[in-house]
């Protein structure tokens with residue numbers, strides 16, 4: 012599959028001296044869920060097709076737990092495809108086997124088999140989500156994962172009257188597996204989606220979809236907590252509600268300093284909690300809430316808009332008025348390529364950084380990494396005709412010009428059974444082997460190398476990673492996701508990162524802490540984190556056109572591409588085939 016990944020393994024020198032976390036009086040609960048992976052016929056945009064679901068639900072069931080709870084989720088596979096489920100954003104402290112990426116932390120669950128995911132939610136509360144982590148099954152297999160604070164612990168903001176998940180997705184009329192398989196074969200970008208969805212519904216801006224519209228019914232004068240989740244495969248999305256301001260209070264299950272805005276930007280893999288204070292009186296109108304993509308690259312993309320409706324309930328139930336007669340107001344969203352908005356929005360996100368919720372930003376750095384993130388090419392194989400970007404090449408995503416090759420043994424298993432030598436090497440370069448003008452005129456030779464390479468870090472290393480977009484085959488914003496860790500976004504900028512000047516401007520006081528960040532188009536982002544979670548980190552990039560891993564290894568059946576052991580990085584690309592994230 013088109014993906015680039017880097018695995019960073021964190022060595023815990025003694026596995027015996029694992030500290031036991033102090034237990035508070037709070038009684039943690041074990042919560043049991045059962046996920047039956049089944050096919051179900053679903054109709055959207057007047058197309059009926061069979062999709063993969065959990066328990067016949069689309070989107071899938073909501074998982075709710077409190078901080079400190081243990082989750083036991085038994086996944087039973089009733090379909091022909093292999094599957095695995097990833098708990099996106101969960102830190103998985105010493106529970107790497109439960110993270111879910113197929114061929115990384117586990118072999119996939121085969122037809123007729125089951126697997127119990129067993130993990131405890133430690134030190135996290137907020138909105139996350141779960142999704143399938145093999146091939147493109149996550150196009151329909153996803154759902155909300157809500158972590159409430161421990162019992163008796165309030166939110167650090169107004170107690171909401173109600174809480175509502177708002178999950179963005181992407182819908183293909185074709186079978187998503189066929190879409191990604193074709194892209195992997197030709198080396199071109201996958202066909203773009205036919206619609207975006209809110210909670211599985213495309214809404215009134217699409218043909219044939221007025222009945223398939225998400226409606227949020229609210230009362231005047233109340234505060235609602237909207238738990239936004241971007242479960243789309245490829246696209247960063249702008250979102251706005253007509254004539255309403257929202258307050259951002261959390262990102263990736265970490266509280267932020269609250270700020271008001273009319274529009275938010277959310278990358279695939281990110282979550283954002285918003286407070287919506289409804290108007291004090293019944294307004295004689297209904298309001299569209301709408302999302303559409305933020306796009307910076309050269310490839311084709313789905314430029315359509317999804318919408319739901321915010322509908323006020325009249326306090327006067329006797330008036331049998333018709334909602335349909337009310338004026339419908341529409342929000343104004345930024346232009347599709349509004350990088351200025353994206354930059355300003357990113358800069359507004361700050362950690363709470365108070366006594367209760369400190370921002371433990373590493374102030375000193377043990378290990379520096381500089382990664383170029385971008386596209387490249389692999390040769391077209393077997394006398395085929397390819398499509399990326401020429402008929403003799405296939406698009407490949409790369410980090411430091413190395414495109415990740417997904418193994419066919421789960422990496423964590425290889426490590427655990429002492430067979431890592433034949434599965435991966437630990438020589439991933441900490442910086443580009445051949446430096447160049449990353450955002451200037453691209454080099455003529457765009458070929459990447461392919462391999463399953465990782466970096467080994469001693470336990471408790473404090474790490475700074477600068478990720479630099481490249482202009483090879485087009486500069487583009489690349490969302491990057493780290494498994495098993497949150498990181499602090501200490502700096503970002505445009506052009507080439509300057510190690511002599513840029514660190515002076517870092518925010519080491521209250522930078523936002525999250526698990527997914529966008530590398531700015533034609534720019535760079537610097538993150539810091541403490542490598543305190545033994546396991547394996549994957550730095551992975553998935554691009555629209557990147558199909559590299561497959562091109563040289565026929566063992567890569569499609570879709571194998573997601574996942575690594577334990578904590579991992581994934582770099583998803585907007586508009587690129589990103590099977591994971």
Ligand SMILES: [Cu+2]
Pocket residue numbers: 097098099100492493494592
């Ligand atoms: Cu994840």
